[in-house]
Amino acid sequence: MKNLAIGRPMPLVLGGLFTLAPALALAEEEAVLNSGDTAWMITATALVLFMTIPGLSLFYAGLVRSKNVLSVLMQCFAITGLMSLLWVIYGYSLAATDGGSLNQWIGSLEKLFLAGVTVDSLSGTIPESVFMTFQMTFAIITPALIVGAFAERMKFSAMLWFMTFWLTLVYVPIWHWVWGGGWIADLGALDFAGGTVVHINAGIAALMAALVLGKRKGYPTTAMPPHNLGFTVVGASMLWVGWFGFNAGSELAADGTAGMAMTVTQLATATAALTWMFSEWINHGKPSVLGIATGAVAGLVAITPASGTAGPMGGIAIGFAGALFAFIASTKVKKALGYDDSLDVWGVHGVAGIVGAILTGVFADASLGGAGLGDGVTIGSQVSVQLISVVATLVYSGVVSFILLKLIDVIIGLRVTDEDETEGLDLALHDERGYII
Numbered sequence: 469m470k471n472l473a474i475g476r477p478m479p480l481v482l483g484g485l486f487t488l489a490p491a492l493a494l495a496e497e498e499a500v501l502n503s504g505d506t507a508w509m510i511t512a513t514a515l516v517l518f519m520t521i522p523g524l525s526l527f528y529a530g531l532v533r534s535k536n537v538l539s540v541l542m543q544c545f546a547i548t549g550l551m552s553l554l555w556v557i558y559g560y561s562l563a564a565t566d567g568g569s570l571n572q573w574i575g576s577l578e579k580l581f582l583a584g585v586t587v588d589s590l591s592g593t594i595p596e597s598v599f600m601t602f603q604m605t606f607a608i609i610t611p612a613l614i615v616g617a618f619a620e621r622m623k624f625s626a627m628l629w630f631m632t633f634w635l636t637l638v639y640v641p642i643w644h645w646v647w648g649g650g651w652i653a654d655l656g657a658l659d660f661a662g663g664t665v666v667h668i669n670a671g672i673a674a675l676m677a678a679l680v681l682g683k684r685k686g687y688p689t690t691a692m693p694p695h696n697l698g699f700t701v702v703g704a705s706m707l708w709v710g711w712f713g714f715n716a717g718s719e720l721a722a723d724g725t726a727g728m729a730m731t732v733t734q735l736a737t738a739t740a741a742l743t744w745m746f747s748e749w750i751n752h753g754k755p756s757v758l759g760i761a762t763g764a765v766a767g768l769v770a771i772t773p774a775s776g777t778a779g780p781m782g783g784i785a786i787g788f789a790g791a792l793f794a795f796i797a798s799t800k801v802k803k804a805l806g807y808d809d810s811l812d813v814w815g816v817h818g819v820a821g822i823v824g825a826i827l828t829g830v831f832a833d834a835s836l837g838g839a840g841l842g843d844g845v846t847i848g849s850q851v852s853v854q855l856i857s858v859v860a861t862l863v864y865s866g867v868v869s870f871i872l873l874k875l876i877d878v879i880i881g882l883r884v885t886d887e888d889e890t891e892g893l894d895l896a897l898h899d900e901r902g903y904i905i
């Protein structure tokens with residue numbers, strides 16, 4: 469670089485530097501595009517979309533009976549399209565902008581239809597368009613998770629209406645509370661990648677859906693085994709890989725925190741997969757493919773809120789606890805209470821998400837290898853804040869989801885007829901077969 473000071477008197481050079489100092493400081497504060505961060509976030513966005521289609525789609529499709537395989541794939545695909553448009557039209561604006569006097573609860577409409585989002589607008593060190601699309605993929609997978617609870621018995625039209633209102637009235641407000649500067653953020657709750665916003669939120673909504681719709685015809689006396697565990701394992705594998713975009717991408721930068729998020733995600737998932745496998749082995753005498761795949765997903769869920777703050781040993785502990793409690797909820801508790809959550813969304817996402825959210829307040833502490841809590845914040849006080857965020861999400865999402873389901877049931881009906889359920893939703897709702905008989 470050319471030295472502009474050569475041949476100039478020293479006082480003049482120093483005076484010029486002092487004159488430029490305020491401008492230089494201002495320039496440092498202004499957002500500057502970082503190509504490395506941008507490249508990573510484009511990759512992370514693709515990975516999170518990959519989690520829904522094809523990851524979650526195949527994971528769920530393999531778990532249902534063969535006569536319903538297309539219906540689950542169709543639901544995930546349709547949700548991907550619908551949530552993308554709703555997020556662009558108003559979801560992103562209400563979630564991610566400053567709501568002024570209402571900011572504790574919701575954002576504004578200043579970015580309705582992505583107004584002001586151009587090729588030059590930035591969010592930190594990445595294009596705002598990339599940040600918006602990254603968050604869109606979260607808005608896609610969260611309602612898609614709920615599908616597993618009502619699989620094989622909900623009308624397609626009712627599903628579309630429910631997901632539209634659920635995104636608007638549940639997902640967007642909770643996103644804003646936690647990540648948009650709302651009241652949960654002000655409390656200091658930690659949710660790096662979506663323990664409350666995604667998994668507890670979707671998990672309790674799924675439980676409400678299972679309770680409102682009621683049990684599948686013949687449940688639990690009729691055997692309803694997964695029709696293609698190969699699909700399920702492939703789908704779980706895709707979720708495992710895609711989750712690196714979910715967790716490490718939530719740092720919104722290619723840095724050390726993203727690297728550690730990747731590490732703890734891998735450790736928690738590996739631990740959880742083995743935990744579920746051995747739990748099943750001890751309880752039932754044999755380890756199953758379904759069990760190890762489900763355990764991996766439970767570990768991914770549990771580490772999500774802690775992925776940016778926990779250390780490696782914290783990741784292992786959270787993965788173990790998340791899988792153990794999810795296993796108990798999805799087997800013993802579900803059987804005892806008798807509800808029909810078809811694909812165990814509440815147990816795997818709701819319960820593991822709660823465990824992960826609470827333990828985030830423990831393993832973020834520097835003495836346990838975490839990134840550290842704020843000045844004057846103790847493990848006890850942080851766990852208390854985590855509990856408040858968990859309870860608030862459970863109550864708000866649970867109540868609003870229940871009301872929405874009841875209203876839709878009254879207006880157009882939620883459930884297919886007994887004849888359609890017996891025939892299978894592939895033929896009854898879509899006039900297609902997943903397999904040639």
